[in-house]
Each structure stands twice: as structure tokens, then as C-alpha cells.
Ligand SMILES: O=c1[nH]c(=O)n([C@H]2C[C@H](O)[C@@H](COP(=O)(O)O)O2)cc1CO
């Protein structure tokens with residue numbers, strides 16, 4: 580989950596940064612990472628606005644979700660049987676991708692949109708498809724990365 584949080588920090592979304600890391604079934608090796616961002620090459624021309632009347636002037640219609648990027652970036656042949664660590668409970672569209680890609684477990688950090696239709700639909704699809712969902716629990720509140728120590 581720390582790796583997912585680190586990936587999230589690369590997102591340019593000023594409001595919600597979502598990171599996702601996929602690990603394989605056999606030895607928990609990372610086989611894909613991603614974060615929410617505009618499709619490749621479009622970064623500077625598209626809005627990060629979340630509010631307003633016009634959908635074309637808001638981020639939602641354009642942004643690629645962290646989960647999709649993690650699956651697209653996979654380094655293995657496929658992600659069947661894998662687990663995804665993701666900093667936010669996936670939406671319905673990501674749930675479809677996760678299910679269809681063969682990922683069997685989703686460990687999430689935040690569920691701040693729990694009451695939304697998208698989250699409820701996602702949960703329903705995961706349950707029906709028997710993809711396990713579990714909130715990440717830890718007693719560790721932070722991981723400090725010290726570049727100077729890493730240099731030694
Ligand atoms: O499954 C998801 N994955 C994901 O990457 N996101 C991204 C899309 C947006 O850039 C951001 C949500 O923005 P906001 O919290 O401002 O509505 O999170 C959002 C969801 C849905 O919760």
C-alpha cells in the first residue's frame with residue numbers, strides 16, 4: 580500500500596490522487612503500477628477542475644483512473660489471480676476492468692465515496708464476481724523515505 584501511496588503522489592489531480600499497485604499471486608511481486616492522470620500526451624491541455632456546469636471543462640470526462648493505468652502498465656503476460664492495492668475504492672468502470680482482467684482481490688485504503696452509485700455498483704459487481712475486497716489496516720501510520728540514507 581505504501582507503493583500505491585507513492586505512485587499516487589505522481590498524480591497531478593489537485594483534489595484526489597489515486598495510486599494502484601498490482602502484485603502477483605505466487606510471491607507478491609509487483610507486476611503493475613499506475614495513478615490517475617490525463618491520457619499520455621494530453622497532460623497540459625486538459626482541465627483538472629471538478630466543479631462547474633460544463634462536462635467538457637471538467638476533469639471527469641478525460642482522466643484515466645489509477646486502476647486502469649496499473650492494468651495497462653502490467654509487466655507480466657496477464658494479471659490473473661493477482662491482488663490490487665489501491666488508495667481509493669474503485670469505481671464501477673474500474674471494477675469491470677478489474678473483474679475482466681482476472682484480478683481476484685482488491686485491498687483499498689480510503690472509501691470516501693462509499694455512498695455513491697459508482698461505488699455501490701462496484702461493490703455489487705465485486706461481490707457477485709467473487710472478487711474479494713478488504714480495507715487496508717496497519718498499525719504503521721507513516722513511512723519516511725530518506726534519500727540521504729538511501730545514498731549511503
Ligand atoms: O476508481 C477511481 N479511480 C481513480 O483514479 N479516480 C480518480 C479520478 C479523479 O482524478 C479523482 C477523483 O476526483 P474527485 O475526488 O475530485 O472527484 O480520482 C477515481 C475513482 C473513483 O472513485
Ligand SMILES: [Zn+2]
Nearest residue numbers: 644669670673
Ligand atoms: Zn475508476
